[in-house]
Amino acid sequence: MGLDAARNLAQVSETKDSQLVESNLIKRTLLAIAAVLGLAMATPAQAQFYVSGSTGTSFVQGQPNAIPLSAGLGMEFNRYLRGELDLDVYLGGTNGNSQGHVTTIGVVPKLFVQYPISVRSQAFIPYLSGGFGLASITGPGSITGQVSGLWTVGAGVMVPVNKSFQLGVGFEYAESTSPVVQQYYYTGQFQSSTIKLTGRYNF
Secondary structure (H helix, E strand, C coil): CHHHHHHHHHHHHHHHHHHHHHHHHHHHHHHHHHHHHHHHHCCCCCCEEEEEEEEEEEEECCEEEEEEEEEEEEEEEECCEEEEEEEEEEECCCCCCCCCCCEEEEEEEEEEEECCEEECCEEEEEEEEEEEEEEEEECCCCCCCEEEEEEEEEEEEEEECCCCEEEEEEEEEEEECCCCCCCCCCCCCCEEEEEEEEEEEEC
16 A cells, blocks of 8 residues: 555656656746736737748758648747747657657747848848747657647748748757656657748738
């Protein structure tokens, strides 16, 4: 009975620790969203809303084995700063093991610092980005919708096609804040290096 009681206490403690970690991650994500919304509320009337979408190829755990899809709602606060709330999806991705695939879905508020330039009358908008949010990682075996924090950093360039539409190319690195608990697949944090093509439509 003593051994069973000790095991039960250990399980209860582990569950509480997991719930506390998830609660802290949710709080941090909400703070990030609040920061972006705060900037939006303090922005002059000339701020511009837009939607964006991107795809490309992702090197998960160093291997080109995932398809990235992203959709975002954003606001350009001024010429040099914009913010987005992105839904990032990584379809597939294994640790060199063909027995199964892992799908990662992240909701990530991001900030972009940009600097418009003109070369021979053609506008270019280089940018740097960073974000922090939540991700759900689901796959075979014991990977069943594990929740983790997800941070991203990126760089790229957007090219205005006309007043309403822009096209761009960029690189983005994403990593989970906690290891993925599993049996056969990832051995540590989810890590993805993505080369992506982006389209943006201004309202």
